[in-house]
Amino acid sequence: MPNVTAIALIPLLPLAGFLLLGLFGRKYFKNSSGIIGTMLLLASTVLALYTAYEYFFVYGKVAGVYEKFVALQLTWLEFSPGVSIDMGLIIDPISVMMLVVVTFISLMVHIYSLGYLKGEERFPTYYSYLGLFTFSMLGLVLASNIFQIYIFWELVGVSSFLLIGYYYDKPSAVAACKKAFIVTRFADLGFLIGILILSFSGGTLDFATLIERLTSPESNEFKTAAASTFLGASALTWGAALVFIGGAGKSAMFPLHIWLPDAMEGPTPVSALIHAATMVVAGVYLVARLFPIFSVAVPGVLEIIGWVGAVSAIIAAIIACTQTDIKRVLAYSTMSQIGFMMFALGVSNYGGEAGLGYTASMFHLFTHAMFKALLFLGAGAVIHYVHSNDMKDMGGLRKFLPITHITFLIACLAIAGVPPFAGFFSKEEILLAAFHNNMAIYWIALITSGITAFYMFRLYFNIFWNKELPSSAKATKGKEGGFAMMMPLVLLAVGAAAAGFIPFGEYVSSDGKALHAHFDLSFSIAPVALGLIGILTAFWLYKKQNDKPTKLATSLGGIYKTVYNKFYIDEIYLFITKKVLFNLIGRPAAWFDKNIVDGLMNLIGNVTEKISEGIKKVQSGKVQQYAIYFLGGVIVLAVLFIYIWK
């Protein structure tokens, strides 16, 4: 039984960092807040690694299965004897894996920010927000209760809001953080309704009990939930679909993806932590956590999940080919890769060999965290050097930023799926799972991998080769970033290179038993070939500066313009909200509120005032009037008492 205190400390140390730096940082810890935050997180990472070691190796398998524990269970809010919101820590393979991923990437970001944000005025605030985020994310992965995960879900949303809007004097940053929060909040409405439906049908909020009740076809809960229908789908289908909507919002799946590119307004380390490696995979984690329900009870929803993931992947890949802001390219790349993880879960079944998609998705999550964080941090180093986000202000930087160059190249090779880097192994497993289950999705995935390689190397060549740095560029012409910025890059590069060799199926699988992936070399030829074709195309178009890309763009004309404008999805959203929602619903509601609700209150006030004006004339200050009232009253009372009420 793993050490409960150690596990409980893992999220609590960043929380302590948040409170300490948030409350006292500006006064006492102006310069040392970074060190404090990093030290706390280092302790958390060590504890997480220790827990992983203990869980996977020391404690090991029981009857060939990694056990799920609930390490801590505190009843918090009890609605009825079965349904209560508990606070608990769940320990199972995916939560332990996520612990390692979140703490490690967060540690890298903490160290990197020591160099990137040095001299920043609100340094302690930044580290306190990072602590809050790490705490929320760790709470999310350790949640044993569906409502607890919702609570931490919202906390993660808030931290993301605070961090995106960190530069709060930039109007674009403010707009972006509002957009992120509102879109995810809107998706979370679906999540909440889904929670209510699922917990009502299952009669409990606890994950283990919920899964147990809603997946066995003989249980009463399953029968009632599957039987009651609404608009043609059973209650269970609605619940699961709504929960997925929440996950889709957080993971920026189409069409709830509009917030992710704008979220790049935040500082680059924030983008690395939140919008690449940890928060955006929360949706995938949620589906994985509830995977038995999705796969056994409502396989229809699982198919929808698969398609949503695939569509998101390919659309994002296409858009990424046209963007010039390097962070936006990486944002769309993230969306595409998460689409991969999502459809990997979508094509998976439960148990044994058929559960390959599950393992593949989790494996890709693990490796993606490494190379995507590396890509973002590398981009941050470039931006730090060039003081601009746009590709046209960059070029030929391989001479000035050697370490960044090598690590960025490793990451690009990993994401393109070139062996023996990590991305190759995880993508192979995903493609294998798709191949066995859904051929249409397999072809989409294959094409997307090719496009991925193309746009990533377009990015790479535009930054480090292509042209010489323009003389108008605002480069510092100084050194590359210091040790604080370079060390995380190197560590993550090692991870991106070596992580592929971990036999993931041994540790993480849909039912807990070991999964041995068959490695079919002939199967890998197609994806690797496509990847190399993508790289070569990018090489041909972008290594040296030429006009082939512009000629290509003009020849594609309208299509290129549509893709460059991100398929006009943002405009559609704006249209719906401004023209439809505001005018049809917002304005009448505002009119009603101002005239009728406020009017009623004002009316009550006015009536009271008029009555009181009338009554106050009784107090005229004239004694004789008072005497008349007195006499009249006495006579009336006398008549009353003598004649009427004997």
Add this chain to the structure above:
Amino acid sequence: MQPGLYHILFLSTALFFIGVYGFLTRRNLITMLMSIELILNSVNLNFIAFNKYLWPNQMDGLFFTLFIIAIAAAEAAVAIAIIINLYRSHNSIDVENAEDLKY
């Protein structure tokens, strides 16, 4: 017809309500005071009448009357003092001008 208790009570009631009418109607503070004296007198008449016709074995009514006369004198004196004070501040003893306790 022989005047008895009822006649005196009639008289005293009439005097009382005439005094009340004067109190409610007069605009001058001193005339209001005079009406109050009328009211007090009617009450005295009442007491004496009851004493003589209903309880001639006691003298309570008489003593009440005596004391009321004494008190009325004291009260009239105090009222005059107040009227004089009011006259000094408002320079008028019209009761309509003494509406300082208006809303």
Add this chain to the structure above:
Amino acid sequence: MKGSDIIFYLLATLCVVFALLSVTTRQIFRAAIYLLFTLIGIAGIYFWLQYEFIAAVQIVVYVGGIVVLIIFSIFLTQQTGEQLPKQKLDRKIFAALAVFAGFALTMVQIYQHTFFETDEMAITPTVENIGKKMLAVDSGGYALPFEVISILLLAALIGCIVIALRTKTESK
């Protein structure tokens, strides 16, 4: 019709008429004089009722003290020759109505009530009896109210002087 009846009716009419005149006249000095006559009429009724002591006290205190006080205050505060301002008509009507209602109510109640007289021996209210009762300290004695009244009169005396005192600021 005995002589005493006629005297009573005369005195009663006198009282009522002069009272009415007192409350309605528009000249303040006349109102005081009418009040004086009303009080004398009431003293007369006391005489008719054979309560001579009270009648004497009435004349001495009321007529000779209070009305004189009122007349002095009239002199102190305004021109006695001018006419008093008229009261608003609706005030007069309301007051008259209320007063008539009250009068009617009271008279109806009085006439409907049967008064029971006592059978015991009557005490004549001579000065000697009054004096004995006034200073008696046994039950039925009025020594205590007598003392209280004297304190009240003292308080009234001092109070009047204090209220009507001309302070330094007012002596302009």
